[in-house]
Amino acid sequence: MAESNLAPKGGHARSSPPALHGVRGGAAAAPLELDRLIHERMRLAIVSALAVNDSLSFNELKRLLETTDGNLSVHARKLEQAGYIVGSKTFEGRVPRTEYRLSAAGRRALERYLEHMEALIRATRER
Numbered sequence: 001m002a003e004s005n006l007a008p009k010g011g012h013a014r015s016s017p018p019a020l021h022g023v024r025g026g027a028a029a030a031p032l033e034l035d036r037l038i039h040e041r042m043r044l045a046i047v048s049a050l051a052v053n054d055s056l057s058f059n060e061l062k063r064l065l066e067t068t069d070g071n072l073s074v075h076a077r078k079l080e081q082a083g084y085i086v087g088s089k090t091f092e093g094r095v096p097r098t099e100y101r102l103s104a105a106g107r108r109a110l111e112r113y114l115e116h117m118e119a120l121i122r123a124t125r126e127r
Contacts, residue, residue, distance in 0.1 A: 035113045037082055042075045047110050050085060050102035058098040076100060084109055
């Protein structure tokens, strides 16, 4: 995934995202806020994978995203705490199985995020 222009290399992210007005139907709108929770590469990948699948197990996500147990676990926990994904734990015999699905709030957050990124792309191309 390409590096974002929202944070300068080696620096800190700007305190506020660029103001994008008139995103829908040409009407002026309040500036859009970038959802920093899902802007992080691995969390965006998790949310995106779950958006196109009804559910995925921890191991399926790990293989799909080519990440480690620890990395996936930390990012999935943050998304769960935000209410963006729902994890359910079951056992297959004596082996635990964690299954994740995208919540309605997570789907809305992804839609807002994608709208923001599309507006950034449009604004950049119009210049």
